[in-house]
Amino acid sequence: MYKVPAEPTRLRAGVWRKIKGMGAIYLQNSVAALPQSTSAERSLRVLRNEITEMGGSASLLVSQVLAGGAEIEQAFKAARDDEYEEIVDRCEDFLRQIEKEYQAEHFTYAELEENDEDLVKLRNWFAKVRDRDVLGASGVAAATAALEKCEQVLDEYATRVYAEEGEGR
Structure with missing residues (x-):
C-alpha cells in the first residue's frame, strides 16, 4: 500500500511502472500484490524506500487470502x-x-x-x-x-x- 505526492505526476507514473515491472497486480488504487518471495520482498523494500524519499508513504504487508x-x-x-x-x-x-x-x-x-x-x-x-x-x-x-x-x-x-x-x- 502506498501514497505518493500528487505532483509531479512523473513520480506516480514511475512507481506504477516499477510495480508493474515486478509483476504485481493492483487490488485497488495504490494497493498492489505480489506472490511472496525473497526477490519480491527485496524489490518492494527498495521501492518503499524510494517512495518515502519522494515524500510519500508505503507499507509492506504479508497476507493470507481468506476468500477470493x-x-x-x-x-x-x-x-x-x-x-x-x-x-x-x-x-x-x-x-x-x-x-x-x-x-x-x-x-x-x-x-x-x-x-x-x-x-x-x-x-x-x-x-x-x-x-x-x-x-x-x-x-x-x-x-x-x-x-x-x-x-x-x-x-x-x-x-x-x-x-x-x-x-x-
Missing part, C-alpha cells in the same frame, strides 16, 4: 498472459521485418546484426516475464513457440547473408 484466492491467482495469470501475448505480437513484427529484408534483398552483416539485437531483446523480455510467471500462465507456450520461430527464421536469414556476403568478396 482463485480470482487473485487468475488476475496474476492474466497479467502474465497479456505480457506473453505482447511478446507474440512483437515476434510477428520481427518476422515481418525479416520478410522485408528478403523483399528488399538486404543481405548484409549490418542488417543481420540489427535483427540479431532485436531477437536478443525479445529473448531478454521473455526471460523477465517468465521469471515473474510464478503461477504458470498458459500464454508461455505461444510465446515460446513464437520465439523459436523467430530464431529459426533468423538462422535462415543468417545463412543467406553469409552466402551473399561471401559472393561479394
